[in-house]
Amino acid sequence: MxxxxxxxxxxxxxxxxxxxxxxxxxxxxxxxxxxxxxxxxxxxxxxxxxxxxxxxxxxxxxxxxxxxxxxxxxxxxxxxxxxxxxxxxxxxxxxxxxxxxxxxxxxxxxxxxxxxxxxxxxxxxxxxxxxTPAWAAKMERLLGWTEAQLAREESLAWVAEQQGAHKARLARAAGRLLAETSLARDLPASxxxxxxxxxxxxxxxxxxxxxxxxxxxxxxxxxxxxxxxxxxxxxxxxxxxxxxxxxxxxxxxxxxxxxxxxxxxxxxxxxxxxxxxxxxxxxxxxxxx
CATH class of the missing domain: 3.40.50.1820 (Alpha/Beta hydrolase fold, catalytic domain)
Incomplete structure (x- = not known):
């Protein structure tokens, strides 16, 4: 490393x-x-x-x-x-x-x-x-929706139940990334x-x-x-x-x-x-x- x-x-x-x-x-x-x-x-x-x-x-x-x-x-x-x-x-x-x-x-x-x-x-x-402009619009929709979903404990619990503990850990980390940074706003404005x-x-x-x-x-x-x-x-x-x-x-x-x-x-x-x-x-x- x-x-x-x-x-x-x-x-x-x-x-x-x-x-x-x-x-x-x-x-x-x-x-x-x-x-x-x-x-x-x-x-x-x-x-x-x-x-x-x-x-x-x-x-x-x-x-x-x-x-x-x-x-x-x-x-x-x-x-x-x-x-x-x-x-x-x-x-x-x-x-x-x-x-x-x-x-x-x-x-x-x-x-x-x-x-x-x-x-x-x-x-x-x-x-x-x-x-492309279409890509930017899609990023705005997807990142906004994902940020809202991963802020909900019930969503993370569903991931754990349906996809396992590893996927749930990844989802929780992704939620922190979106909550702690401007990624969801910045990327669509690229x-x-x-x-x-x-x-x-x-x-x-x-x-x-x-x-x-x-x-x-x-x-x-x-x-x-x-x-x-x-x-x-x-x-x-x-x-x-x-x-x-x-x-x-x-x-x-x-x-x-x-x-x-x-x-x-x-x-x-x-x-x-x-x-x-x-x-x-x-x-x-x-x-x-």
């Missing part, structure tokens, strides 16, 4: 070197989502698998989350982008990296690719979307991207959606905007694809990195199921096809 000072924000970072001790085949920065998410989601699903394949892996808790500091204000999207930029600079990652973003983490990845295109080799966006701004993101993008998620409806729209974007639909999944279907995500990530120039090592080097080369959403059942 490392705690780094990112322009005054104490940030919790985990950095995994390739397990074989050889120079990295690539560098992947894994960006988690909001509220109940943290770098732990990657640590127990994707991070070690990538390190075993020869990838240098950087995971960090975003501001207000996990073991990173929780300032009372400063939660617009640009603040999260500033943090990621500062992290890359602080770790001397001057060359381009692969960004893997889960949920809001993908929104951050799209934002960095628009802001610093020279720093991003590719994006794997899991149940994510760029920041600067958003125009369609032209989104279309300027020219790095390769793989967008992964659950077939039962409302975000899957944007697959054709995003492919139409981005010059190098494909979509993959994971059957039977809703928003929690990363934690509910980790084997699928692992294989998609490894195939994606291979396709985008990473000389993976170990068992991953023998993968022979490349992702489709044409546009259009592709369904995967047990892995990439």
């Amino acid at each position: 490392a705690l780094l000072d990112l322009d005054g924000l104490r940030c919790h970072v985990q950095r995994l070197a390739p397990l074989d001790g050889a120079p990295p085949a690539a560098t992947a920065v894994l960006v988690h989502g909001l509220l109940t998410d943290s770098l732990a989601s990657y640590y127990f699903t994707l991070g070690p698998v990538l390190a075993a394949a020869g990838v240098e892996v950087v995971m960090y808790d975003q501001r207000g989350h996990g073991r990173t500091a929780r300032p009372p204000t400063g939660y617009r999207l640009d603040h999260f982008l500033d943090d990621l930029e500062a992290l890359l600079d602080r770790l001397y990652l001057t060359g381009p990296v692969h960004l893997l973003g889960n949920s809001f983490g993908g929104t951050v990845a799209f934002g960095l690719a628009q802001r610093r295109p020279e720093q991003v080799l590719s994006i794997l966006a899991i149940e994510s979307e760029p920041a 600067r958003v991207l125009s369609e032209a701004g989104i279309g300027a993101i020219d790095c390769p993008v793989l967008a992964v959606y659950g077939t039962e998620s409302d975000l899957a409806e944007q697959a054709d729209w995003l492919e139409g905007l981005l010059p190098a974007c494909r979509s993959t639909l994971v059957p039977g999944q809703e928003h929690s694809v990363l934690v509910e279907a980790p084997e699928v995500v692992r294989e998609l990530a490894l195939c994606w990195l291979l396709e985008n120039g990473a000389g993976l090592r170990g068992p991953a080097a023998g993968l022979r199921r490349p992702l489709p080369v044409s546009g259009g959403a592709v369904r995967v059942a047990g892995g990439a096809r």
